[in-house]
Amino acid sequence: MTGATWGLVASTFAASFVEFVEALTIVLAMGVTRGWRSALTGTVAALVALTAFTAAAGYALSSWLPESLLQLVVGTLLLIFGLQWLRKAVLRSSGLKAMHDEEEEFASQTAAARQAARRSRFGVDTFAFVVAFKGVFLEGVEVVFVVITFGLSAGNMPAAVGGAASAGVLVLLAGLILHRPLAAIPENALKYGVGLLLASFGAYWAVEGLGVFTESGESLEWPGGDWAILALLACWLLISRVLIGFLPRLKPEVAR
Amino acid sequence: MRFLKGFGRFWYDFIVGDDWKIAAAVVAALALTLGVVLAGLPATGAALAGGVLLLLFFVVSVVIDVRR
Numbered sequence: 001m002t003g004a005t006w007g008l009v010a011s012t013f014a015a016s017f018v019e020f021v022e023a024l025t026i027v028l029a030m031g032v033t034r035g036w037r038s039a040l041t042g043t044v045a046a047l048v049a050l051t052a053f054t055a056a057a058g059y060a061l062s063s064w065l066p067e068s069l070l071q072l073v074v075g076t077l078l079l080i081f082g083l084q085w086l087r088k089a090v091l092r093s094s095g096l097k098a099m100h101d102e103e104e105e106f107a108s109q110t111a112a113a114r115q116a117a118r119r120s121r122f123g124v125d126t127f128a129f130v131v132a133f134k135g136v137f138l139e140g141v142e143v144v145f146v147v148i149t150f151g152l153s154a155g156n157m158p159a160a161v162g163g164a165a166s167a168g169v170l171v172l173l174a175g176l177i178l179h180r181p182l183a184a185i186p187e188n189a190l191k192y193g194v195g196l197l198l199a200s201f202g203a204y205w206a207v208e209g210l211g212v213f214t215e216s217g218e219s220l221e222w223p224g225g226d227w228a229i230l231a232l233l234a235c236w237l238l239i240s241r242v243l244i245g246f247l248p249r250l251k252p253e254v255a256r
Numbered sequence: 257m258r259f260l261k262g263f264g265r266f267w268y269d270f271i272v273g274d275d276w277k278i279a280a281a282v283v284a285a286l287a288l289t290l291g292v293v294l295a296g297l298p299a300t301g302a303a304l305a306g307g308v309l310l311l312l313f314f315v316v317s318v319v320i321d322v323r324r
Contacts, residue, residue, distance in 0.1 A: 077271065079282050083314055084273045087321070096322060138270055206282075207306035210290050211299070220299040220306075232307060239311055243318060250322050 008154045012163030015146045015194045018187060019139040020171035022105075026135030028175065029109035034128035041124050042132030049133075050140040057144065068219040072209025074149050075202050081142060082198025089192035090240050094247045143168075149201055196240070200232040277321060281313035 030039035061070055091097035109131075119126045143164050151160030208219040222228035272279045289306035297305065 076282060076286065079310070080271060080273070080279050083278045083282065084275060086314075087275060087278060087318055090318060091322075134266070138266070141270060203307060203310050206286055207289060207303050207310075210286065210293055210302070210306070213290055214293060220293065220303050222303045223300040228303070228307075235307065235311055239315060243315065247318070247322050250319065 005154075005156060005159050008150055008156055008159045009163035009166075011194075011197055012147055012150050012160045013167045014190055015150075015198065016143045016164035016167040017171065018190050018194055019143050019146075020168050021187060023136045023139040024171050024175045025106050026109060027132050029106050030128040030132045033110045033114055034125045037123075038125035038128035039132045042129040043136050045129070046133045046136035046140065049137055050144070053137075053141065054144050058148070061148070066212060066217060068209045068212035068217060070152075070209070071205040071219055072212055074145060074152075075205025075207070075209050077145055077202070078149050078198045079202030079206050081145070082195050082200075082202050085191045085195030086199055086236065086240055089188060089195055090243045090247065092188055093192070094244045096247060096251060146198070149205065153201060153205065192240075196233060196236050199236045200229050203232050203236075204229050275317075275321065277317040278314070281317040282310070285309040285313040 027039050027043050030042070061074075065073070088097065147157075147160045147164050150163075151157035154160070204222060208222065211218050211220040214220075224231065285306070288309050289302060292305045293299075293302045
């Protein structure tokens with residue numbers, strides 16, 4: 001494998017890892033408090049729905065959308081996901097928001113699950129099923145978009161899928177062995193790094209995709225071609241570091 | 257009706273997330289960049305303008321968030 005392929009695998013691995021850890025926390029919380037049968041049924045149903053969604057979205061994207069429109073749609077979604085993560089990372093690093101903690105998330109999910117009324121359908125607890133389904137599907141769709149973008153932009157879909165799949169297997173194994181949330185993972189640092197990557201790829205693609213509205217319908221060209229992604233990465237990193245230093249001055253009473 | 261509401265809520269949570277200002281910033285920056293493209297600026301110049309606008313709008317949305 002070349003360095004670029006390793007980079008692609010590492011990027012999809014890191015992005016997917018964070019999503020899978022979040023999904024695992026939700027499923028664990030439902031399994032422990034409401035029963036494993038309902039939590040796992042919700043998880044399996046979400047995986048089936050996710051497979052159908054991926055097949056339908058993949059078919060629609062590859063056969064109906066012109067390349068520039070695909071870049072605009074997927075790039076815009078990635079940009080929004082990436083900047084949401086970057087915003088949270090900036091606020092956490094500048095002390096304006098509490099650090100994300102999987103143990104805390106687990107505690108709040110289990111508390112909510114204990115208070116919810118018990119209603120069953122076909123022997124499955126509806127609350128646990130819906131929460132597990134929603135958690136796995138929501139995080140899974142984000143993984144699908146990340147894999148599509150990174151895979152298509154690097155022209156190597158198998159490597160992108162491989163990175164995401166290995167992250168999924170690793171998180172699943174850790175969950176099976178530990179039976180508790182993966183709190184030791186440096187999730188905030190991972191999210192910061194992945195947020196920078198998603199924002200850079202998203203900005204590159206979304207702006208290129210605006211070419212769909214021109215007469216030719218061709219994608220716009222960034223100066224320097226693919227190197228512009230690195231320049232964007234440097235810009236997002238720089239701006240986030242500046243914000244981390246500057247934001248506490250806007251709200252000094254919170255930062256102290 | 258409940259299903260439709262839930263369906264809509266799901267996609268809103270998925271796309272917009274917990275801070276709508278980020279989604280608004282992205283859409284506004286891309287809309288302005290499109291204006292620049294349609295105004296006839298060369299593609300590379302328009303791409304650069306898009307990058308700068310995205311950075312700028314992100315900063316503004318985070319600053320608004322903190323100052324609230």
